[in-house]
Amino acid sequence: MTKAEDDSTMALSYEEFKKEASQLCGTDLFLYKSQQMDRRIHSLMSYWEVKDYDEYLNVLKTNPRRFQEFVKRLTINVSEFFRNPDRFMELWERILPEILRSSGTIRIWSAGCSNGAEPYSVAIILKELNALHRATVLATDIDQVVLDKAQQGAYYFNEVKSLPAELREKYFRQAGEVFYFDENLKKRIQFTKHNMLLEPFPENLDLIICRNVVIYFTEEAKEKIYLGFNQALRDGGYFMTGGTEPILYYRQYGFENVAPSFYKKVGPPKPELEAGPWSLL
Numbered sequence: 001m002t003k004a005e006d007d008s009t010m011a012l013s014y015e016e017f018k019k020e021a022s023q024l025c026g027t028d029l030f031l032y033k034s035q036q037m038d039r040r041i042h043s044l045m046s047y048w049e050v051k052d053y054d055e056y057l058n059v060l061k062t063n064p065r066r067f068q069e070f071v072k073r074l075t076i077n078v079s080e081f082f083r084n085p086d087r088f089m090e091l092w093e094r095i096l097p098e099i100l101r102s103s104g105t106i107r108i109w110s111a112g113c114s115n116g117a118e119p120y121s122v123a124i125i126l127k128e129l130n131a132l133h134r135a136t137v138l139a140t141d142i143d144q145v146v147l148d149k150a151q152q153g154a155y156y157f158n159e160v161k162s163l164p165a166e167l168r169e170k171y172f173r174q175a176g177e178v179f180y181f182d183e184n185l186k187k188r189i190q191f192t193k194h195n196m197l198l199e200p201f202p203e204n205l206d207l208i209i210c211r212n213v214v215i216y217f218t219e220e221a222k223e224k225i226y227l228g229f230n231q232a233l234r235d236g237g238y239f240m241t242g243g244t245e246p247i248l249y250y251r252q253y254g255f256e257n258v259a260p261s262f263y264k265k266v267g268p269p270k271p272e273l274e275a276g277p278w279s280l281l
């Protein structure tokens with residue numbers, strides 16, 4: 001047997017599987033933290049009783065439901081309205097009023113918006129501040145399934161229970177067990193599929209909300225994302241992180257830490273850091 005024939009019969013290694021799966025998903029799985037990624041991939045394989053990586057790759061290529069499940073499991077789309085309420089109150093009482101004072105019209109990006117709870121929470125605050133008409137809210141996610149759910153804006157009680165009752169009553173219409181988000185507010189949000197690890201970022205933003213997304217990325221990927229955020233924000237714009245993901249070296253990315261979870265752009269990143277969204281695929 002020649003070496004080529006020998007190689008063609010060799011089983012896929014885990015690294016090769018991840019490379020092929022990256023192409024399939026359109027995102028670089030090597031940019032996600034490997035321990036969590038490995039655990040999820042292997043638990044899915046054992047759940048479906050798939051014997052090796054070749055077989056699993058074949059399943060992903062030929063079975064759209066299994067493929068969707070794979071993407072969903074790897075990207076984890078848990079979300080909730082007003083997640084970490086104290087941070088949303090800070091957004092409501094201090095950060096958004098400050099942004100609204102300095103700009104006529106404002107641009108907000110909810111990056112990794114999952115089922116819509118995050119951008120809808122922002123829409124509620126803007127409406128309460130009487131400023132929704134001045135705002136463009138972009139909401140993006142890599143996962144089309146959660147984006148469809150977000151666009152539908154229909155939730156079970158379990159999913160809206162984190163909202164104060166008066167806001168829930170004001171901004172949702174209940175029909176049976178389902179709570180439908182207010183159509184007029186919903187219209188103000190543009191939902192789009194977008195891969196933060198691969199595609200260019202929106203520009204001239206006043207506020208980026210990116211919470212509980214980069215925690216799954218490697219340190220290298222995070223760095224590129226933070227640099228990209230700096231470029232995407234206008235001077236003085238804000239970046240809101242998740243409750244458990246403080247940025248240690250925010251100064252090198254051109255940010256000031258103005259409150260827990262809130263970073264303000266105060267200048268360009270350190271020149272030695274290479275900026276910009278990029279692709280490793």
Ligand SMILES: C[S@@+](CC[C@H](N)C(=O)[O-])C[C@H]1O[C@@H](n2cnc3c(N)ncnc32)[C@H](O)[C@@H]1O
Nearest residue numbers: 075077078079112114141142143195196211212
């Ligand atoms: C844990 S959820 C966070 C949802 C929301 N930001 C929050 O904090 O409640 C993470 C979301 O990030 C999305 N995501 C993961 N990788 C992504 C990528 N490369 N580009 C865009 N979104 C991504 C997932 O699909 C998922 O919906």
